[in-house]
Amino acid sequence: MSAAIxxxxxxCDFNQLQLKATLLxxxxxxxxxxxxxxxxxNEAEFIGVFANIxxxxxxTQRELQYRIVGEQPYPNKANRDVTKSPIHEHTNxxxxxxxxxxxxxxxxxxxxxxxxxxxxxxxxxxLRIYFRLDVDLEQQxxxxxxxxxxxxxxxxxxxxxxxxxxxxxxxxxCFICSQNNHIARISDMVEKLCRNYGEKICEYEGTCYYNFxxxxxxxxxxxxxxxxxxxxxxxxxxxxxxxxxxLQLGDLDWFRQxxxxxxxxxxxxxxxxxxxGPKVADCICLMSLGHLQAIPVDTHVFQLAKHYLPALTKSxxxxxxxxxxxxxxxxEIYGPYAGWAQTVLFCSDLRQFxxxxxxxxxxxxxxxxxxxxxxxx
Numbered sequence: 001m002s003a004a005i006x007x008x009x010x011x012c013d014f015n016q017l018q019l020k021a022t023l024l025x026x027x028x029x030x031x032x033x034x035x036x037x038x039x040x041x042n043e044a045e046f047i048g049v050f051a052n053i054x055x056x057x058x059x060t061q062r063e064l065q066y067r068i069v070g071e072q073p074y075p076n077k078a079n080r081d082v083t084k085s086p087i088h089e090h091t092n093x094x095x096x097x098x099x100x101x102x103x104x105x106x107x108x109x110x111x112x113x114x115x116x117x118x119x120x121x122x123x124x125x126x127l128r129i130y131f132r133l134d135v136d137l138e139q140q141x142x143x144x145x146x147x148x149x150x151x152x153x154x155x156x157x158x159x160x161x162x163x164x165x166x167x168x169x170x171x172x173x174c175f176i177c178s179q180n181n182h183i184a185r186i187s188d189m190v191e192k193l194c195r196n197y198g199e200k201i202c203e204y205e206g207t208c209y210y211n212f213x214x215x216x217x218x219x220x221x222x223x224x225x226x227x228x229x230x231x232x233x234x235x236x237x238x239x240x241x242x243x244x245x246x247l248q249l250g251d252l253d254w255f256r257q258x259x260x261x262x263x264x265x266x267x268x269x270x271x272x273x274x275x276x277g278p279k280v281a282d283c284i285c286l287m288s289l290g291h292l293q294a295i296p297v298d299t300h301v302f303q304l305a306k307h308y309l310p311a312l313t314k315s316x317x318x319x320x321x322x323x324x325x326x327x328x329x330x331x332e333i334y335g336p337y338a339g340w341a342q343t344v345l346f347c348s349d350l351r352q353f354x355x356x357x358x359x360x361x362x363x364x365x366x367x368x369x370x371x372x373x374x375x376x377x
Contacts, residue, residue: 238275
């Protein structure tokens with residue numbers, strides 16, 4: 001696909017979305033900073049993969065702008081040719097199971113002109129769902145500020161961190177990789193999974209981009225040994241065995257059923273898989289199953305929780321009882337979107353830690369839009 005493909009955009013106020021913290025803050029591990037030739041260095045762009053598409057994203061004060069630099073057709077199990085059958089038959093009776101991963105229905109037609117596979121509305125729908133743009137985030141922030149002084153003092157000025165709505169298959173295996181790990185190394189592991197077991201989408205500016213592997217490809221008996229060779233350690237076993245068990249449970253049909261369960265039932269199903277404990281299950285519930293009240297309590301969140309539960313100050317490790325106590329406290333304070341509020345707090349605290357540890361130049365650039373927010377407020 002041509003590197004000169006044009007930018008497209010959809011309306012999205014800068015105070016409703018901060019790309020950097022949202023994409024690089026530990027929710028997804030498929031995004032990187034990107035600078036194209038001749039770009040003004042004050043503008044931030046990000047390149048990454050979701051929905052079998054390679055995207056380049058940037059934003060202005062009023063728009064989210066995107067370019068599609070590579071894509072695969074919508075996964076179509078029936079292998080129908082939508083150009084010959086533009087109106088899908090039996091749509092209400094049989095849904096394409098790929099919708100579990102793609103989050104949107106299969107397009108009913110191809111685009112005219114050849115630059116993109118599908119109409120522009122398809123890509124806008126993907127972006128709106130991925131970033132949950134139906135939620136008025138400024139309104140949520142104002143509510144969270146009133147909930148507790150910790151949010152008001154720590155996170156209120158760290159604007160527009162959105163909770164992504166991701167492919168549950170990718171999300172599940174990425175967070176198996178996340179155990180006892182940091183963002184850079186998790187990203188490296190996820191890239192290895194895609195390069196070794198995914199399908200190539202395209203090569204762009206000398207880099208090959210791959211979609212996230214299918215469950216069946218990760219369930220192969222040889223996967224554990226290969227992943228151990230690639231440096232996954234004990235996580236290799238959990239990836240292969242979880243994939244194997246999911247296949248036995250019904251593959252994407254199991255995920256489809258999982259998406260229909262309430263939070264507690266979905267969490268219970270997830271912890272039945274090898275290598276998935278309460279925290280990873282909560283990550284999946286929050287980031288790909290739509291349970292925005294889920295609170296993944298790791299050691300970092302546990303430290304944050306001491307602002308709300310001073311009795312935990314002397315505790316260093318998270319016990320099962322304390323895990324439930326912390327999660328319930330966040331839900332009590334922040335309500336049905338408590339998991340999203342916790343994500344904002346996590347990113348804010350992470351940024352403050354980095355500012356203390358680094359020179360601060362990168363963070364200074366990232367914080368510039370906050371001045372715009374103050375002017376509007």
